[in-house]
Amino acid sequence: MYDTVKTLHSYWAYFVLLILIVAVVNAIIGFATNKKFVSKDLRISLFALIFTHLQLVIGLILYFVSPFGMSMISSRGMGGMSSAERLLALEHPFVGILAIILITIGWSKHKKQETDKRAFGKIATFYGLGLLLILSRLPWKVWLDL
C-alpha cells in the first residue's frame, strides 16, 4: 500500500508541475497580450485545478501510511526531527495544502471577473503563487533519487 501510494504521488507530481507551469505561462501570455479568455484557457486552468486536487488526495493518504508523515510526528515530536524529516512530515504537506487552497481561490475568483484580462490576471497570480510555494517545499533530493 505505502509503496504504491508513494510511487503514484511521486510520478503524478510530474504531471502536476507540468500542467501548472503551462497554466501559469498561458495566463501570463493572455494577460500581457490582452487575449480573449476562450475555452482552451478554461480547460488548461481546470485541468491544473483537477490535477492538483488529485495530488492533494493522494498526498493525504500518503501522509497516513508513510513512515515520514504522521507517524514521524507522533514518534519524534515536532522538536525531535532533522530538517530533512521536518520537510517531509510538516513543511511539504502544509505548504502543499496552502498552495492548493490558493489555486482553488484563483479558479473561483477568475470566474467572477468582468474582463478577460482580469480573469487571466487571477489565474496568473494565484496559480503562480501556488506553483512557487509547491516548488519551494518539494523534497527534491528524495524525489530525484528515484
Ligand code: HEM
Ligand atoms: C501540491 C502538490 C504536491 C506535489 C507536487 C507533491 C510532490 C511530492 C514528491 C515529488 C514527493 C517525493 C516522493 C518520493 O519520495 O519520490 C512527495 C513526498 C511526500 N508528499 Fe507530496 N506533493 C504534493 C502535495 C502533498 C500534500 C498535500 C501532502 C499531504 C497532505 C503530501 C504528502 C507527502 C508525504 C507524506 C511525502 C513523503 C512520502 C515518503 O517519502 O514516504 N504531498 N510529494
